[in-house]
Amino acid sequence: MSTLRLRELSVVNEITRVLTQGLPFRKTLSEVLKILYAYMGVEHSFVAFKDQNSVKIASSFGLPEPEGVAFGKGEGITGRVFSRGIPVVIPRVKESNLFANKTGIGKFLSPDAYALAVPVKVGSEIKGVLTVFKEFESEESVEKFLETLSIIGNTLGLFFKLSEKLEEERMRWEEEKRMLTMELRERYSLRGILGKSKAIKNLVELVQKIARTDSTVLILGESGTGKSLVAKAIHYESPRRDGPFITVNCAAIPESLLEAELFGYEKGAFTGAYSSKKGKFELADGGTLFLDEIGDLPLSLQAKLLRALQEKEIEPLGSEKTVKVDVRIVAATNKDLRKLVKEGKFREDLYYRLNVVELRVPPLRERREDVPLLIEYYLRQFNEKYQKRVRISPKAMKLLLEYHWPGNVRELANLVERLVILSDGEVGPEDLPEHVKKRDEAPRGELPKLIEETEKQKIIEALEKTGYVKSRAAKLLGYTLRQLDYRIKKYNIEVKRF
Ligand SMILES: Nc1ncnc2c1ncn2[C@@H]1O[C@H](COP(=O)(O)OP(=O)(O)OP(=O)(O)O)[C@@H](O)[C@H]1O
Ligand SMILES: [Mg+2]
Structure with a gap:
């Protein structure tokens, strides 16, 4: 193989490499023209692509005024290739009457310079023209050069087709x-x-x-009250709505993985980290990060989270550098965070950091008037889903309204x-689950239990203070003796005698 052959191969090779790099369209073209200069000494070149009835310069190298230049069918050398679809070689181009000199290149060319132009085709359709200006030493090298240029023209055709497809996909x-x-x-x-x-x-x-601001929000409420729903509403009502909404459930991920999940990791940060991975903080950049079940965040991670919130930057595992992130934090929990703080299970500083704005989502029993509306809503929704027409009888509705x-x-x-799936027609009281029907036996909520516990403690304290003299303890508590006796029995309080 002659040295020339080798050089041609390497230029095609190099161009293919650039074309497959996934650079933007114009950037790719300009890289190709640079390669033509570096490998084949082409000092002036341009690629023009079809734009209605002409070809317009998309990228150029070494041209004085390429901007917006277009060639109509048959206009100049480029226009001729565009209309006929076959390569053209013009020796001593400056003297040729085909030379249109629309880019003003004429004054930079020597009298011996050639113009060569090849079509860029997709199938049989001419999509563009690759035009170059160059001097040659012998006739033979012109032919070889044209061959290589034609291959490059074809490759650009393939590239053009792929780009078009990708662009279509992208738009879709x-x-x-x-x-x-x-x-x-x-x-x-x-x-x-x-x-x-x-x-x-x-x-x-x-x-x-709240949505309009960027402040951190802490959503409190019992399970199933709609905390997640509220978190999403905050995001989708906020100026960040076009950014990502990313959720991390702090209770669902094992402690050992949570740090990587939140902050990401670098390749090789730990055994099995074969590649680096972005954490949820980075994924939420420009949007909202929803830290669900924040009360379950292990103490070991609370300090790291606090740092991230304060500095607005994170440090992926195994990484030396920090990454700036722009996220809005919304956190939620059904736990009593204040109590966790008192018990030393939740950092006080983190609590105050999260608690900039506190939102309490009320339980359903505190807003019973919403129950009919919600039942209506879900009834409609599930009837539609299961193609049914289930109704709820007034008696059944009454029980549902009284349920806690x-x-x-x-x-x-x-x-x-469940009611929609199981019934046809009307739901009567007998169709309701046992615990809804017998509301007396319904399990007690947290609050009554808490009240009872407090009451019991108070009674014990009063008894101890008064040396277990019941009449004095009753007076202290504001109870009658009978009332106190009743409670002592109820709470199974041991009355010590001296
Ligand atoms: N006010 C509401 N209007 C309509 N649907 C609601 C409302 N509140 C809650 N829901 C619905 O109830 C379900 C439970 O809500 P969500 O998951 O937001 O509760 P949560 O408070 O996050 O519960 P958990 O503490 O268990 O995570 C969801 O399907 C949600 O769409
Ligand atoms: Mg939730």
């Missing part, structure tokens, strides 16, 4: 993403938080106000779904 994805975002925005807007009670109206109003809903809206939605 963009459109799809736009539709999905709109759908999400609709679903998780404030309108998704149902309820006409004062409690819900206040909540919605507050969410609206310890599992809140989630329990209500699940119950309605």
Whole structure:
């Protein structure tokens, strides 16, 4: 193989490498022209692509005025290749009457310079023209050069076709993403938080106000009250709505993995870290990070989280450098964080950091007037889903309204779904689950238990203070003796005698 052959091979090789690098379209073209200069001494060149009835320069090398230059069919050397689709070679181009000199290159060319132009085709369709200006030593090298240039022209054709396809795909994805975002925005807007009670109206109003700011929000409420729903509404009502909404459930991920999940890791940070991975903080950049079940965050990670919140930067595991992140934090828990702080299970400084704005989502039993509305809503939804027309009888409805809903809206939605699946026609009281029917036997909520526990403690204290003289203890507590006796029995308090 002659040295020339080798050089041609390496130029094609190099160009293929650039074309497959995934650079932007114009950047790729300009890299190709640079290679032509570096490997084949082409000091002036350009690629023009079809734009209606002409070809327009998309990228150039060593041209004085390439901007916006286009060649009509048959206009100049480039225009001729565009109309005929076959390569053209013009020796002593400056003297040729085909030379249009639209880019002003004429004055930079020697009298011996050639112009060579090859079509860029996709199938039989001419998509563009690659034009170069160059001097040669012999006729033979012109031919070899033209051969190589034709191969490059064909390769550019393939590249053009792929780029077109990719662009089409990209536009489709963009459109799809736009539709999905709109759908999400609709679903998780404030309108998704149902309820006409004062409690819900206040909540919605507050969410609206908070959403506009960038402050950290702590959402408190029992299980199933809609904390996650509220978190999403805050995001989708906020100026960050086009950014990501990322959830981390601090209770669902084992402690050993949670740090990597939150902050990411570098390749080789630990056994099995074969590549680096972004943490949720980085993924939420520009959007909202929802830390669900924050009360379950292990103490070991609380300090790291606090640092991330304060510095607004994170340090991936095994990494030396920190990464700036722009995220809004929304956290939620059904635990009593204050109590956890007192018990030393939750850092006080982190608590105050999260608790900039506190939102309490009320349990369903505190807003019973919303129950009919929610039942209606889910009934409609599940009837549609299961293609049914189930109704709820007034008697059954009465029981549902009196029920205390310890599992809140989630329990209500699940119950309605079950009723729709299991019944045809009307749901009567007998169709309701036992615990809903017999509300006397319904399990007690947390609060009554707490009250009882406090009462019992108070009685014991009073008894101890008064040396177990019941009449004095009763007076201290503001009870009659009978009332005190009743409670001593109820709580099984041991009355010591001296
Ligand atoms: N006000 C509401 N209007 C409509 N649907 C609601 C409302 N509140 C809650 N829901 C629905 O109830 C279900 C439970 O809500 P969500 O998951 O937000 O509760 P949560 O407080 O995050 O519960 P957990 O503490 O168990 O995580 C969801 O399906 C949610 O869509
Ligand atoms: Mg939740």
